[in-house]
Amino acid sequence: MVIRDVLPGADPGFDNRRLPVYEAGEIDVPFVVRGSDEVIARDTFWEEHAHPTHELLWNARGASSATVGARVWTITSTVGLWIPAGVRHSGWTPAGTRHRAAHFGVHAVPAIADRAVAVEVTPLLRLLLDRLSGEGLSGDERTRTEAMVVDLIAPARNEILLQLPDSPLLAPIVAAVLEDPADTTTLAAWAARLGVSTRTLTRAFRSETGLGFHRWVTTARVRHAIALLTRGEDIEEVAVCVGYHSASAFGTAFRRITGTSPGRFRAR
Template sequence: MRDIRTGPAARAHAAGRPSPQPTDADRRRLPLYAAGEIDVPFAVATSAEIIPRDTFWDEHAHPTHELLWNESGASSATIGRRIWTITPAAGLWIPAGTRHSGWTPAGTRHRAAQFGVRAAPAISEGPVAVEVTPLLRLLLDRLDAAGLGAGERTRTEAMVLDLLGPAQHELSLRIPESALLAPIFAAVRDDPADPTTLAGWAARLGVSSRTLTRAFRAETGAGFSRWLATARVQHAVALLARGEGIDDVAARVGYHSASAFGAAFRRITGMSPGRFRSQ
């Protein structure tokens, strides 16, 4: 994996989001399809690619349901006002016809599976995190195998569909929409270690802490502390996936000790930073 670069696109990825106008990355443009607009001749079709350069995927939509995950590395997808982190353990189910954009850093071993809307019922009305278990990975890999007979493929597809379901933990961040919270999002996006407290932001913005708390809950569904921890963990996942040490990552995302960082990481993802790196 490459060292983290400076520049707007690299800073955007490190903050857990795709850059809106990446100047030093490849761009991929795909069509916008409605759900089922193309009648595909398969139940499940998988693909694999090692991404050679940092890549931004312009907003697009598939006629099929899509499952995204990585064999290695961390990437992100933006759907509406929400940023999802995709890793080897945490995949993302995107229903057919859902508009989304994405950011995939160089060196990521990117995987995707398309599910025909008539053959595979949606597991959720909206995007949802999916736990990519070792068994699910093996079954999806089997669908890539050459010479798989029709009966074997049908049985394997049925097992894949049976295993799919929402994950217990998800790593997604809601982007606040109001002008009031925009400076906070911009500051945390550019520097997750920004030490400004809720009271400090309230004083800086000329409002009460209670007003900020209400705004965060209304726009993101979380309080300031939980939202900030999620933003920091998204950033941390990107750094860990690039081989950064746990102690260094903890400091870079604003934690004074590896133990405090580990506790926050565990609350958000359901696993320790060390376990994430091992995956």
């Protein structure tokens, strides 16, 4: 399942991009780090693909998502995603996002993990990556900057990760919450509707996602809230849109998942 955040006012059509599938190191690239910068004009879906290089994704503006298997990461200006070379992934980037990427040659940069992992994109890391994208660096300056970039890449303390369960039992719950994050159906109500016990649903969620029902729903809500906040929506309106009766309750849930408040996140 691919999650696509099509928000109110968005163009219902979208661009579809196809990229090749490469094995790690299949192409011997002549660089250590090479970046790209693109303002996405239309909502864009990136079909499943894989690079011969390691990839770091982040956004200078807006929020997007990347999917690896059943795991969906939200990518922002402060939390990026490291994808090892050869790992298949797809993506969704809303219109208006300033999409950034950096590719790292496998011959020069070891993978920081053997799977996709969220990375903290600090102001210093952004400055160094911007420096590499500019012109006029000498060979020694580029080498030193690249070494600093590699040294700064580390797993984030907070990642916005939604694991999608694939069992038929949980499918109606997943579909309802993704369709409407403000859905307030309780665990007990879902259990009665599906003809099972709350204990059965709790076990299923923990087994397939590593989270309990409430934490999973909170993560799905916060994920949608981030998409709204990056569009400049009012915090109180966002709170209602994702199922909270007050901005304070929304703020508590948001901090629990992201490690920061909605206001501070939007300011960044």
